[in-house]
Amino acid sequence: MTTVPATHELEQFLTYIQQVFNDSSLQRLVLSKYVGSDTELERITIRPVKIKDESLLSFLYEYRTRHITKNHPITEAVALWQQWLGQDFKNAHLLSDAWEIQLSFSKKGKVLLNKHRNKNTTNNATDESLEHDNENDKKKPLAHDKQKPLAHDKKKHRFVEQSRPYLRELGITDNNGQIIPAMSRKWKQINKFIEVLSSAIDSTGIAHREEVHIADFGSGKAYLTFAVHDYLSAQLGVKTQVTGVELRQPLVDLCNQTASKLCLSGIQFEQGDVQHFAVRGINIMIALHACDTATDYAIHMGIRSGAEIIMCSPCCHKQIRPQLKSPSLLEPILHHGIHLGQEAEMVTDGLRALLLEANGYDTQVFEFISLEHTSKNKMILAQKRKIARDNSAILLQIKAIKEFYGITEHCLERLLKDNV
Numbered sequence: 309m310t311t312v313p314a315t316h317e318l319e320q321f322l323t324y325i326q327q328v329f330n331d332s333s334l335q336r337l338v339l340s341k342y343v344g345s346d347t348e349l350e351r352i353t354i355r356p357v358k359i360k361d362e363s364l365l366s367f368l369y370e371y372r373t374r375h376i377t378k379n380h381p382i383t384e385a386v387a388l389w390q391q392w393l394g395q396d397f398k399n400a401h402l403l404s405d406a407w408e409i410q411l412s413f414s415k416k417g418k419v420l421l422n423k424h425r426n427k428n429t430t431n432n433a434t435d436e437s438l439e440h441d442n443e444n445d446k447k448k449p450l451a452h453d454k455q456k457p458l459a460h461d462k463k464k465h466r467f468v469e470q471s472r473p474y475l476r477e478l479g480i481t482d483n484n485g486q487i488i489p490a491m492s493r494k495w496k497q498i499n500k501f502i503e504v505l506s507s508a509i510d511s512t513g514i515a516h517r518e519e520v521h522i523a524d525f526g527s528g529k530a531y532l533t534f535a536v537h538d539y540l541s542a543q544l545g546v547k548t549q550v551t552g553v554e555l556r557q558p559l560v561d562l563c564n565q566t567a568s569k570l571c572l573s574g575i576q577f578e579q580g581d582v583q584h585f586a587v588r589g590i591n592i593m594i595a596l597h598a599c600d601t602a603t604d605y606a607i608h609m610g611i612r613s614g615a616e617i618i619m620c621s622p623c624c625h626k627q628i629r630p631q632l633k634s635p636s637l638l639e640p641i642l643h644h645g646i647h648l649g650q651e652a653e654m655v656t657d658g659l660r661a662l663l664l665e666a667n668g669y670d671t672q673v674f675e676f677i678s679l680e681h682t683s684k685n686k687m688i689l690a691q692k693r694k695i696a697r698d699n700s701a702i703l704l705q706i707k708a709i710k711e712f713y714g715i716t717e718h719c720l721e722r723l724l725k726d727n728v
């Protein structure tokens with residue numbers, strides 16, 4: 309801890325920030341203890357973002373009743389910090405892969421710069437560079453830390469930060485920001501979901517839109533709804549409108565209360581059946597574990613709304629199973645109920661994927677989280693093609709597969725035909 313003139317400490321702090329921004333080890337910077345003229349502003353959380361290949365800083369202005377995000381290049385950001393720190397904000401907390409650095413301004417005008425190793429991660433390469441630049445700092449990394457092989461030190465990269473407020477509100481983390489053991493599967497599922505979504509967002513370029521609309525059908529307790537809202541608005545800095553649609557009114561009320569408790573704008577929950585959802589512009593359609601044919605209605609709604617990304621993880625495949633007539637060659641295999649169930653699931657989702665392909669989407673079906681975390685682990689991910697393609701061959705394949713299994717009706721196919 310040091311007490312030297314403000315300009316020196318501030319300059320040193322700004323040097324750290326630029327350094328960790330440049331070496332991509334910046335996790336976040338939080339400006340707090342606001343004493344400026346805006347009575348609503350509480351704090352600003354700043355994170356690195358990449359937009360159109362440009363590295364920027366996303367400033368999340370946290371007001372009492374709403375949040376606003378603005379992105380700035382590093383030079384602009386430094387100018388803002390120079391203007392604010394010590395004046396409007398009396399505290400700044402920087403978290404990088406290697407360091408935790410606190411800059412605070414006391415009422416008597418003293419400036420305190422406090423620097424610790426980040427206990428959650430140790431990245432020796434980053435430690436070295438910071439150590440050389442900070443001559444005043446007495447807290448050098450310990451010798452045994454330096455000898456640790458990097459591979460052992462490497463913390464598993466997560467797409468979602470454990471400290472996000474919605475995780476605590478939804479009961480995933482406790483008051484100390486630690487994952488509640490009983491929720492660790494949900495935590496892994498949320499991370500994997502955001503990981504898959506983030507790569508689809510990258511390849512479609514959705515993050516560059518002025519505003520992104522997302523619908524989550526069968527949102528339930530809304531773990532993923534809040535996660536997707538947080539990822540786009542807070543992490544990517546995109547103006548986002550998320551609507552969760554859920555049959556059960558008590559869950560809708562609970563989720564709306566959670567959103568207002570967290571002072572979030574751009575996220576709301578509606579009671580309703582996905583079947584009766586009024587078509588509106590949607591960029592991303594999500595349906596995780598929406599029961600049986602609710603998945604078909606959700607995919608249909610995604611296609612009709614022109615969604616660029618459709619992500620669903622189907623659950624319970626009741627429609628196709630009673631229709632399956634085992635081809636005689638397969639009879640000795642499919643007369644086992646478990647095999648028939650697996651076959652029904654594969655055919656239902658295989659046809660869904662083909663129908664998406666026929667309707668202008670590049671589609672993948674894959675295991676999105678390992679079976680040890682959930683039995684409902686299949687993901688259908690569809691991304692809208694930019695260039696239309698002849699779909700006649702796919703339609704013939706669908707027809708042939710239906711004939712082979714004796715299937716007379718597939719919900720999604722009927723919805724697309726009726727175009728209701």
Ligand SMILES: C[S@@+](CC[C@H](N)C(=O)[O-])C[C@H]1O[C@@H](n2cnc3c(N)ncnc32)[C@H](O)[C@@H]1O
Pocket residue numbers: 525526527528529530531532553554555556559580581582583595596597598599602
């Ligand atoms: C298994 S939960 C999954 C919740 C959430 N998507 C998740 O993955 O955590 C399925 C939810 O879908 C809702 N649901 C089922 N059919 C629906 C429909 N037709 N329209 C709207 N919601 C539906 C149920 O009430 C339930 O809350």
